[in-house]
Amino acid sequence: MRFHHASLTVSDLPAAMGFFGAAFGFAPDFVEEEMGADIARMAGHPGLLCAFTQMRAPGIDMVLELIAFTHPGGTPPADPLPWRPGAGHVCFHVDDMEEILTTCCAAGAEVLGEVIAFPGGRCCYLRTPGDAFVELEWMAPAT
Template identity: 55%
Template sequence: MTSGIRWHHASLTVAEIDPAITFFGAVFGFEPIFIERGLSDDIAALTGKPGLSADFTQMRSSAYPLILELIAFHAEGDIRPHGDALPWRPGAGHVAFHVDDFDSVVATVVAHGGTVMGRAIEFPGGRSIYCRTPGGAFIEIEHLHEATP
């Protein structure tokens, strides 16, 4: 049953909020709808982890119909773990962007501090590559070929 259910946002966990905001703004044109810093009681309640706080933003771009949320968690007394370098582990995720100029967007990702994880692959409908953003989130850049009649 999907009545009354709508997609609201996709969320990526990042190490630091400001470099991630800068990256997604420069590369994909996202602008913050709002930014919250030091949110603690609600984050601890949501996650069930006492002492956890977060800085987060929700961002929009006129080019995409989705809201992108970026969230950087901070735990009292905990050493923050390094971001996972493996996007295939359970719990890891990514967002994918369909682009018109694949090579140009990949170059822009790298120019703004992102890293290419492997190599681009070709598939019957187009090309794709995984990248890691500043802050450790995973994204996919994808170009889909136009369908021929």
């Protein structure tokens, strides 16, 4: 068994793809514009549709999937709280917190609270375009 991908549900697939490309260098392996019957059967929700991509970035041994669901009743509103059950995030360990935070904000992300310090490092949560959540973490070099 091996890990294949991490998936984030987003409200706007093109916006999320643009952010992850600009901020972290992810590029799509493929994009599926409309998946219907298969996703409805897989999720057990008749009428459910989705568009999704699987993306890779140089030097990152992880496939990132971004997926936007729709259904006959419309798209549910994005949950603005990453700590609610069912919500999730991916965390990127960064070498320069200020540089990548500046890059992420320039690409449209917003810091949810503040950058906090903990023994040996710093971290923060971001909301990305498309309403996904990302954590940035910097660890002090070992001495």
